[in-house]
Amino acid sequence: MTWDVKEFAEAAEVTVDELAAYVDQSQRGMAPVLRRRPPRELADKLELARWIREGGMTPEDYRRFLGDYLREGTRLHHPAYLGHQSAVPDFPAALADFVHGATNNPMAIYEMGASAATVEFEVLRWMLAKVGFRDGGGVLTHGGSLANLTGMLAARAAVAPDAWADGVPADLVLLAPPSAHYSITRAAAILGLGERAVVPLEVDGLGRIDVTRLPAVLEQVRRSGRRPMALVAGACATGTGLYDDLRAIGEFCAENGIWYHVDGAHGASALLSDGHRHLLDGIELADSVIWDAHKMLRTSSLAAAVLVRREPDLDAAFQQQASYLFYGDQGFDLVGRAVECTKAELGLKIFLNLAWRGERGMGEYVARQYETAHRFWELARNRPGFVFPYEPESNIVCFRYGTADQAAIRERLMADGTFHLTSAEIGGVRHLRVTVMAPATDDQTLESLLDHITPLFSA
Ligand SMILES: *Cc1c(COP(=O)(O)O)cnc(C)c1O
Numbered sequence: 001m002t003w004d005v006k007e008f009a010e011a012a013e014v015t016v017d018e019l020a021a022y023v024d025q026s027q028r029g030m031a032p033v034l035r036r037r038p039p040r041e042l043a044d045k046l047e048l049a050r051w052i053r054e055g056g057m058t059p060e061d062y063r064r065f066l067g068d069y070l071r072e073g074t075r076l077h078h079p080a081y082l083g084h085q086s087a088v089p090d091f092p093a094a095l096a097d098f099v100h101g102a103t104n105n106p107m108a109i110y111e112m113g114a115s116a117a118t119v120e121f122e123v124l125r126w127m128l129a130k131v132g133f134r135d136g137g138g139v140l141t142h143g144g145s146l147a148n149l150t151g152m153l154a155a156r157a158a159v160a161p162d163a164w165a166d167g168v169p170a171d172l173v174l175l176a177p178p179s180a181h182y183s184i185t186r187a188a189a190i191l192g193l194g195e196r197a198v199v200p201l202e203v204d205g206l207g208r209i210d211v212t213r214l215p216a217v218l219e220q221v222r223r224s225g226r227r228p229m230a231l232v233a234g235a236c237a238t239g240t241g242l243y244d245d246l247r248a249i250g251e252f253c254a255e256n257g258i259w260y261h262v263d264g265a266h267g268a269s270a271l272l273s274d275g276h277r278h279l280l281d282g283i284e285l286a287d288s289v290i291w292d293a294h295k296m297l298r299t300s301s302l303a304a305a306v307l308v309r310r311e312p313d314l315d316a317a318f319q320q321q322a323s324y325l326f327y328g329d330q331g332f333d334l335v336g337r338a339v340e341c342t343k344a345e346l347g348l349k350i351f352l353n354l355a356w357r358g359e360r361g362m363g364e365y366v367a368r369q370y371e372t373a374h375r376f377w378e379l380a381r382n383r384p385g386f387v388f389p390y391e392p393e394s395n396i397v398c399f400r401y402g403t404a405d406q407a408a409i410r411e412r413l414m415a416d417g418t419f420h421l422t423s424a425e426i427g428g429v430r431h432l433r434v435t436v437m438a439p440a441t442d443d444q445t446l447e448s449l450l451d452h453i454t455p456l457f458s459a
Pocket of ligand 1: 085143145148263266
């Protein structure tokens with residue numbers, strides 16, 4: 001059935017009205033940051049079964065439904081949203097999602113969306129330049145986990161080119177710190193290396209790779225007749241938000257001929273901030289890098305980039321005969337570079353944010369979030385009972401309050417929707433974890449968080 005474009009325009013207007021009110025309320029902290037009504041109750045409230053059975057929603061019904069739907073969700077724009085590392089989307093990226101929803105140009109093959117494909121290509125060129133890969137190549141994927149898998153595939157193709165056709169040699173191992181994101185271990189399992197092929201690198205008390213111990217680990221791997229497929233470093237680590245020493249690790253990998261993969265899912269965006277770029281010093285030594293836009297580049301989930309230093313390495317990831325991508329008369333097909341076949345217009349989300357805010361504006365956002373997290377550390381350190389295992393480097397901070405069960409503190413704050421925060425283990429000890437994602441979060445929010453925690457349990 002064709003669209004009734006008048007009805008569409010009316011419903012779209014409802015959407016814009018409701019979303020504008022929702023974001024406005026959220027940003028001003030005028031509603032609980034989250035609600036967790038039991039699913040059965042929620043299904044009834046939203047009349048899900050009836051709508052599925054009967055259909056017939058009109059723009060007016062839709063307005064009521066959308067209002068309830070938004071009220072019962074989690075408000076990432078809320079100043080008290082300090083939870084997971086999901087982006088607080090900026091509106092140009094939201095517009096891109098809307099455009100994609102209507103046009104659906106799955107652009108992994110050029111003929112299915114020339115403008116979408118070209119936008120992705122240019123966004124990738126911009127990202128490659130930021131990382132410092134002059135002859136690099138890339139592709140956008142539906143998320144960092146797929147991006148890590150793709151990076152590992154490229155590493156495997158470089159180290160064991162026959163693996164694509166013949167299967168994986170039994171002597172390959174993956175070197176990664178225990179603090180690496182779980183998608184790395186999963187990639188090892190999916191690729192057929194097996195989870196046990198992940199050799200844990202030695203780390204300091206905060207989970208950062210101990211560079212001085214790298215030669216000993218490598219020596220041990222080689223003596224046991226195994227070969228490193230890749231070494232993974234974090235920029236930054238999901239749990240702590242701390243960066244590994246990318247330059248020292250990169251130099252070690254270069255000297256020893258090891259594929260160097262930098263997981264910059266969260267922290268590569270600091271490349272855009274003059275004051276924080278130094279955290280990524282040495283990233284240009286990597287063979288592959290991943291960078292999520294749906295964390296610190298403020299797009300909705302998902303849009304991630306896999307970037308490689310030598311372009312043919314990415315094409316080799318999925319076939320033995322690597323073809324080379326270029327702007328020909330017929331365009332180019334990115335389908336040979338990705339796990340996905342059908343792919344969304346991911347580049348448009350990143351592009352519109354850039355087009356609206358500029359690279360500088362996006363860098364200022366990253367800087368502001370990192371600085372706000374640092375101020376939280378400054379504020380809380382002076383209060384009795386708060387213990388911080390490290391000075392934050394990014395917008396992720398871990399801490400403990402008193403001797404109480406830290407998970408219980410988190411539950412209490414979440415239960416009434418006052419704050420949304422997470423927790424993480426450092427050296428086997430449970431910590432509270434704050435991620436400053438929302439532009440609305442300020443010093444006052446953070447003081448208020450401390451005020452809320454203090455009376456919950458005596459230090
Ligand atoms: C979030 C994250 C990932 C996984 O990315 P998804 O987009 O959630 O799949 C991988 N590595 C690091 C360091 C991350 O922070």
